[in-house]
Amino acid sequence: MGKLKKSLFIFYCLMLLLAGLPAGQSLLAQEVRLDVPFVPTPYEVIEDMLRFADLKKGDILYDLGCGDGRIVIEAARRAGIRAVGIDIDPERIRESRENARIAGVENLVEFRQANIFEADFSEATVVTMYLLPDVNIRLRPTILKLRPGTRIVSHQFDMDEWQADRMTYVSVDLYPHTVFLWIVPANISGIWDWSLNLNQKKTDCRLEVNQAYQFFTGKLYLGEQFIDIPETRVEGPKVEFSVILPGTAETELVFSGQADGEQITGTATLVQGKKNARQTWKAVRRPGTAGSIER
Ligand SMILES: C[S@@+](CC[C@H](N)C(=O)[O-])C[C@H]1O[C@@H](n2cnc3c(N)ncnc32)[C@H](O)[C@@H]1O
Numbered sequence: 095m096g097k098l099k100k101s102l103f104i105f106y107c108l109m110l111l112l113a114g115l116p117a118g119q120s121l122l123a124q125e126v127r128l129d130v131p132f133v134p135t136p137y138e139v140i141e142d143m144l145r146f147a148d149l150k151k152g153d154i155l156y157d158l159g160c161g162d163g164r165i166v167i168e169a170a171r172r173a174g175i176r177a178v179g180i181d182i183d184p185e186r187i188r189e190s191r192e193n194a195r196i197a198g199v200e201n202l203v204e205f206r207q208a209n210i211f212e213a214d215f216s217e218a219t220v221v222t223m224y225l226l227p228d229v230n231i232r233l234r235p236t237i238l239k240l241r242p243g244t245r246i247v248s249h250q251f252d253m254d255e256w257q258a259d260r261m262t263y264v265s266v267d268l269y270p271h272t273v274f275l276w277i278v279p280a281n282i283s284g285i286w287d288w289s290l291n292l293n294q295k296k297t298d299c300r301l302e303v304n305q306a307y308q309f310f311t312g313k314l315y316l317g318e319q320f321i322d323i324p325e326t327r328v329e330g331p332k333v334e335f336s337v338i339l340p341g342t343a344e345t346e347l348v349f350s351g352q353a354d355g356e357q358i359t360g361t362a363t364l365v366q367g368k369k370n371a372r373q374t375w376k377a378v379r380r381p382g383t384a385g386s387i388e389r
Contacts, residue, residue, distance in 0.1 A: 126182055129210075130225045132161050135249050136266045139273060140168050143247045146260060146275040147220045149173035156180065156218040158210045158225065158233070163190025163203070165222050170194075170202035179205045180213045216240060224249035235388060238307075242280035242353065243330030249273060255389050256307045279308040279328040280353035284383030288376055290362055292316065292339075292347075301377065305387045316340070316347075333358050351375050356384075 135143070143165065147155065153175045157165045160179025167190075169177045179190050190205040206213065211232065215221065218240060223230070230251050237246055238256075250272055252258060258274040265271070283305040290297050300315040305328070312323035314337055321337045336348040344366070351360020362375040 126184070128182060129229050130159055132183065132186060133224070134161050134164060135224050136271070137164070137168075138266045139249055139264055139271045140165055142262055142264050142273045143222055143249060144169060144172065146247045146262070146273060147222065147245050149175055149220065151175070153219045154178070154217055155220040155222060156215040158213075158215065158221060158223045160190055160205065161186055161224075163193045163205060166190065166203050166205070167194050167197045167199055169220075169222075170199040171197055174202065177203050178215070178218075179203070180208050180210055180215065181205070182207065182209050218244060220245045220247065222247045222249075225251060227251045227254070230254075237276075238278060238281070238388060240278045242278050242328075244278040246276040246278065247273065248276075259308065277308070277330050279305075279387070280331045280333065281305065281384060281387050282310065282328060282333055282353050282358065282379075283385045283387055285380040286358065286377040287380060288378065290316075290375070291373055292364075299377075306389045307387055328353070333360070339364075349375055351377070356381075 147169070149155065149169060149172070151174070153173065155166065155169045155175060155177040157177070157179045160166055160181045163179050166177040166179040169175060181187055181190070184207050187205045187207045194200050194203045194205070221237065221240070221244065225233075225248070230248060230253050234253055234256060252274055253276065256276060259277050260275040262273050263270060264273065282303050284303060286301040286303065288299050290299055297317045302313045303310050304312065308328050309325050310328060311325050314321045314323055316339070319340045321340060323335050323337065326335045331352045331354065333353050334350045336346050339345040339347055346365040348363045348365060349360065350363070351358040356379045358375070358377040360375050361372050364371040
């Protein structure tokens, strides 16, 4: 086992061991069971997490298992955005509120004592977490239902089959830390119908999509002909793919749109050498054809 893997393994075992213990003395009466022990993220790592989060005006950040509130407070302090921390441990919530008061960001932040598996964080545009691999996986179905485009930033632990869109490493006091970023993809699985004007003829189009997380393959039917779509990435709500029209060597048909529930709207552009002919693309999903994008 490499040095890096070994220290990650030891750290992971320690986290698991601690997770099995009840939270601090003040909780003895309440016996709150933690799924993850309190281990704060070093500020050097928060730097990279917030860089990945790319906070903008109007963002709402949720830290799932907020500990002493440091990520929430840093996000509010640096970007002036609203940020919410959720922690099951009342001691952590008290500490977070006190830290927010000292940092002077009480007006921007909120700390809720709740279980992350029961809390509603659907308004989040950014979710941060420093949990454990199995906890990330248990949260994954809920996270995948967040608004497409929501940024998910995790310290140290990944989401298994849901490949990260970006990753970086940072070493703090010789200890390696990993930061992962995922962009919640729109679920475009299923069958989509629309019509286009091709060669001066109204043509019925159908796209059959097979999606796993942010990647899909598909079959595009243009009238009676079909074309295979190779693996393509869905970036948040953005859907883009192109095909070469059958029977032509170089006429490209480029689709570019935004998915919003049961509709994708955007443009379909026929590109022939230097000539571009653009038309509206409005696809509607056949009822009952959407499926899960988790594997
Ligand atoms: C590893 S710490 C991370 C703290 C903070 N997010 C950070 O990065 O500095 C995990 C936190 O999750 C909280 N926690 C554990 N299980 C939880 C649950 N089921 N619901 C809410 N919070 C939980 C713990 O109390 C702890 O504060």
